[in-house]
Amino acid sequence: MNGLHLIADLHDCRCPPAHLLDAAALESFCVASCERHGLTVVGRLFHSFTDAQQQPAGVTGAVVLAESHLALHTWPELRGVTLDVYVCNYSADNSARARSLFAEVIASFAATHAETKEVARGHLSSAVSGD
Amino acid sequence: MNGLHLIADLHDCRCPPAHLLDAAALESFCVASCERHGLTVVGRLFHSFTDAQQQPAGVTGAVVLAESHLALHTWPELRGVTLDVYVCNYSADNSARARSLFAEVIASFAATHAETKEVARGHLSSAVSGD
Numbered sequence: 001m002n003g004l005h006l007i008a009d010l011h012d013c014r015c016p017p018a019h020l021l022d023a024a025a026l027e028s029f030c031v032a033s034c035e036r037h038g039l040t041v042v043g044r045l046f047h048s049f050t051d052a053q054q055q056p057a058g059v060t061g062a063v064v065l066a067e068s069h070l071a072l073h074t075w076p077e078l079r080g081v082t083l084d085v086y087v088c089n090y091s092a093d094n095s096a097r098a099r100s101l102f103a104e105v106i107a108s109f110a111a112t113h114a115e116t117k118e119v120a121r122g123h124l125s126s127a128v129s130g131d
Numbered sequence: 132m133n134g135l136h137l138i139a140d141l142h143d144c145r146c147p148p149a150h151l152l153d154a155a156a157l158e159s160f161c162v163a164s165c166e167r168h169g170l171t172v173v174g175r176l177f178h179s180f181t182d183a184q185q186q187p188a189g190v191t192g193a194v195v196l197a198e199s200h201l202a203l204h205t206w207p208e209l210r211g212v213t214l215d216v217y218v219c220n221y222s223a224d225n226s227a228r229a230r231s232l233f234a235e236v237i238a239s240f241a242a243t244h245a246e247t248k249e250v251a252r253g254h255l256s257s258a259v260s261g262d
Contacts, residue, residue, distance in 0.1 A: 001140070001211045009132070009253050045174045045195050062193040062200060064176050069193055069202050073219065080132045082252055084215070088204065117250065121213055122140050 001122035003068060003088035004095045006102045010081040012112035019108065020076040021056040023048035030063050030070060030105065037101040039087070039094070040066035067094050070101070081109050088122065132253035134199060134219035135226045137233045141212040143243035150239065151207040152187040154179035161194050161201060161236065168232040170218065170225070171197035198225050201232070212240050217252065 018025060027046035034041050046061035057077070063070040067087040074081050085102045087094040106114060149156060158177035165172050177192035188208070194201040198218040205212050216233045218225040237245060 001206045001209050001213065003213070005138070007136070007250060007252075042178045042191070043176045045176045045193065047173045047195055049197070060173070060195055060197075060199065062176065062195055062202065064178055064191055064193055066180070066191075068191065068204055068213075071193065071200050071202060071215075071217070073199055075132045078132050080253065082132065082134070082199075082217075082219075084202075084217070086202070086213075086215070088213075115254075119138060119248065119250070121138075122211065123246075 003121040004098050005086040005119040005121045006098055007117040008083040008106055009115045010109050010111035013079045013081060013109040015110045020074040023059045026059050027061055033101055033104050034063055034070060037097045039097055042066055134252040135229050136217040136250040136252045137229055138248040139214040139237055140246045141240050141242035144210045144212060144240040146241045151205040154190045157190050158192055164232055164235050165194055168228045170228055173197055
């Protein structure tokens with residue numbers, strides 16, 4: 001049950017606005033990225049929110065992995081994103097895959113400021129470290 | 132973008148085994164629990180893993196919320212569960228709802244040992260505290 005949970009809060013993202021607004025495109029990107037980094041996608045669920053004028057207003061999404069999950073939420077009006085990549089290492093050391101996936105997804109948003117953390121999961125007396 | 136992310140690693144769960152193995156039942160429980168605590172379910176995706184003998188071997192699931200997400204993974208052979216409840220407080224203070232949902236889901240597993248953490252999300256220079 002031991003695993004690695006990577007957390008990022010991304011501020012002032014300079015990526016194209018569509019990358020914060022287009023649920024289908026973001027879903028495709030996240031799924032392809034997971035697969036590219038050797039993780040096993042067992043499902044995906046991305047939802048687009050709309051504002052009072054029925055305009056796209058943000059995306060929330062989850063990619064369910066055999067190795068656990070990726071979750072992502074965008075705030076286009078704030079140019080912000082929150083990201084979680086959690087992999088368990090029970091059957092293989094997926095930490096390197098998780099870190100490279102995490103880095104790739106973060107890079108795609110071109111955040112001016114990124115706050116990242118790591119949480120060791122599944123251990124008794126888990127350690128938490130901040131970056 | 133400010134939010135509260137609650138994390139739990141549950142060990143030696145004494146709940147009925149079905150609560151760790153039955154993806155459909157666990158999905159129904161999690162969705163109902165989210166709704167009962169005033170959160171808005173916009174989607175759900177639960178997946179059952181099978182072992183070499185095609186027997187149920189664990190569940191991984193995500194409930195996508197308007198307020199962010201719940202994610203859960205079970206390890207029946209270890210009687211273990213990892214749980215994440217993440218809500219953003221951007222439009223309402225969802226912290227109380229998140230905490231009561233988190234407590235209810237944790238209680239359902241009857242863990243002998245539970246490690247919990249809270250992570251403040253979306254802030255610049257986020258604080259992390261361990262329980």
